[in-house]
Amino acid sequence: MTFYPSLANLAADIAVFTLVEAELRVLLIRRANPPFQGMWALPGGFVEPHEDAHSAARHELTEETGIPEGSFHLEFVAAYTAPGRDPRNRVASFAYMALVPQVPPTAAGGDAADAALLPVAGVLDGTVPVGFDHRTIIGDALEHARDRLENTTIAAAFCPPEFTVTELRRVYEAVWGTRLDMRNFHRKVTGIEGFLEPTGRKTTRDGGRPAELYRTGEATRLRPPMYRG
Amino acid sequence: MTFYPSLANLAADIAVFTLVEAELRVLLIRRANPPFQGMWALPGGFVEPHEDAHSAARHELTEETGIPEGSFHLEFVAAYTAPGRDPRNRVASFAYMALVPQVPPTAAGGDAADAALLPVAGVLDGTVPVGFDHRTIIGDALEHARDRLENTTIAAAFCPPEFTVTELRRVYEAVWGTRLDMRNFHRKVTGIEGFLEPTGRKTTRDGGRPAELYRTGEATRLRPPMYRG
DNA sequence: CCGGTTCGTGTCATGGTGACGGGAAGCTAG
DNA sequence: CTAGCTTCCCGTCACCATGACACGAACCGG
Numbered sequence: 001m002t003f004y005p006s007l008a009n010l011a012a013d014i015a016v017f018t019l020v021e022a023e024l025r026v027l028l029i030r031r032a033n034p035p036f037q038g039m040w041a042l043p044g045g046f047v048e049p050h051e052d053a054h055s056a057a058r059h060e061l062t063e064e065t066g067i068p069e070g071s072f073h074l075e076f077v078a079a080y081t082a083p084g085r086d087p088r089n090r091v092a093s094f095a096y097m098a099l100v101p102q103v104p105p106t107a108a109g110g111d112a113a114d115a116a117l118l119p120v121a122g123v124l125d126g127t128v129p130v131g132f133d134h135r136t137i138i139g140d141a142l143e144h145a146r147d148r149l150e151n152t153t154i155a156a157a158f159c160p161p162e163f164t165v166t167e168l169r170r171v172y173e174a175v176w177g178t179r180l181d182m183r184n185f186h187r188k189v190t191g192i193e194g195f196l197e198p199t200g201r202k203t204t205r206d207g208g209r210p211a212e213l214y215r216t217g218e219a220t221r222l223r224p225p226m227y228r229g
Numbered sequence: 230m231t232f233y234p235s236l237a238n239l240a241a242d243i244a245v246f247t248l249v250e251a252e253l254r255v256l257l258i259r260r261a262n263p264p265f266q267g268m269w270a271l272p273g274g275f276v277e278p279h280e281d282a283h284s285a286a287r288h289e290l291t292e293e294t295g296i297p298e299g300s301f302h303l304e305f306v307a308a309y310t311a312p313g314r315d316p317r318n319r320v321a322s323f324a325y326m327a328l329v330p331q332v333p334p335t336a337a338g339g340d341a342a343d344a345a346l347l348p349v350a351g352v353l354d355g356t357v358p359v360g361f362d363h364r365t366i367i368g369d370a371l372e373h374a375r376d377r378l379e380n381t382t383i384a385a386a387f388c389p390p391e392f393t394v395t396e397l398r399r400v401y402e403a404v405w406g407t408r409l410d411m412r413n414f415h416r417k418v419t420g421i422e423g424f425l426e427p428t429g430r431k432t433t434r435d436g437g438r439p440a441e442l443y444r445t446g447e448a449t450r451l452r453p454p455m456y457r458g
Numbered sequence: 459c460c461g462g463t464t465c466g467t468g469t470c471a472t473g474g475t476g477a478c479g480g481g482a483a484g485c486t487a488g
Numbered sequence: 489c490t491a492g493c494t495t496c497c498c499g500t501c502a503c504c505a506t507g508a509c510a511c512g513a514a515c516c517g518g
């Protein structure tokens with residue numbers, strides 16, 4: 001039994017993305033203990049002996065943030081293994097992104113847990129300082145999300161169970177940072193077999209002419225992809 | 230300092246893909262020691278304390294297989310963290326794929342190291358039994374490679390420094406398991422700015438009319454993507 | 459009733475793709 | 489030298505997806 005002595009802790013960190021007023025936000029938690037005490041950091045925790053990283057991420061998400069099971073899309077982004085990325089000990093971190101329609105107020109803005117939904121743009125340009133290498137992780141997660149929006153139907157994970165085409169378009173615009181033509185977008189997404197299933201209901205929550213309400217279909221892959229403007 | 234006791238070894242496993250007579254092969258090594266003694270497994274090793282997983286994969290590749298530095302494309306595929314995936318101890322494995330034009334005979338088929346280039350199809354259908362969860366890893370790596378061929382120019386990593394359009398097409402056909410129309414493929418790849426740079430030289434190594442020789446250009450992303458047949 | 463807003467469809471030019479014909483340029487056998 | 493084979497590379501055509509834009513439909517408020 002010749003094992004190298006390179007033991008490490010395994011951790012799962014989650015970038016919880018959501019939209020607040022058509023702006024992309026990420027859920028951050030103010031650290032109560034050193035290192036990086038008082039700074040923002042991603043929610044996460046160590047992988048326990050009986051579980052794998054994906055299960056750990058799911059546990060952290062439901063328990064630490066109160067986001068109900070089944071109402072989010074959780075996806076692996078990247079692994080971070082550089083020695084010294086945690087000043088205490090060697091920690092290999094598995095970064096996930098979670099796309100949610102809404103973060104319960106108990107998680108963000110609750111006074112017990114010091115958490116907040118902060119603009120992703122602010123984190124990436126340094127306006128919002130974050131601890132560890134979490135700024136890198138958030139940047140990678142955003143880039144990953146941008147790619148996935150091009151090639152899959154996960155954009156609907158940002159939307160409530162029933163949503164309009166315009167709400168879906170706002171997801172693309174917020175994540176990509178572009179403006180999309182409403183009419184071409186409508187033609188594209190409604191033309192994809194199994195992406196949007198009409199419910200028959202309509203809503204006027206955005207004013208103007210009532211908009212058709214859709215729920216997500218079976219399709220997961222977009223082929224040909226959506227193109228960023 | 231409240232660390233959970235979930236310590237793990239970090240390992241890097243590499244799926245070295247190459248083409249032998251228009252067939253996709255993967256480099257496997259026969260295990261000399263338990264567990265899975267005598268079975269095939271991916272080359273790899275533990276991540277040492279001073280390096281990250283990517284460096285570990287690069288070291289293993291150059292030292293264990295003798296593939297010269299700079300002649301391969303190395304890319305992260307996925308992480309495997311299930312408890313019990315190594316029967317001895319908890320091991321988190323970072324899987325990489327390496328695309329190489331040619332594997333030196335010292336690595337594959339050499340009598341010292343018991344290694345071989347085996348057909349990927351045989352591994353996936355169970356004809357070639359492999360240890361650990363490496364069959365899953367090879368399947369994931371293949372799927373990853375297929376996706377990357379659609380959206381990036383890495384197919385050229387399977388080719389020697391100077392190659393013909395037909396040689397590049399054979400890469401796509403071997404990895405995707407399809408037949409592509411030679412003329413449409415030629416129009417597509419030569420039309421992409423920065424993918425293929427003409428050298429001015431020609432070759433007749435495939436018989437028939439001499440084929441133009443190209444080297445890779447600066448482009449890395451294919452947009453619009455290549456479509457599998 | 460009328461203007462403002464948003465939703466949904468329709469049109470048109472352009473460019474990429476799939477399917478195919480055919481000529482160019484090398485080799486080899488007779 | 490020529491015929492026949494191979495492989496490369498150019499071209500044509502129909503079709504589909506995209507980008508850009510016009511216009512009518514449907515609801516709201518004054």
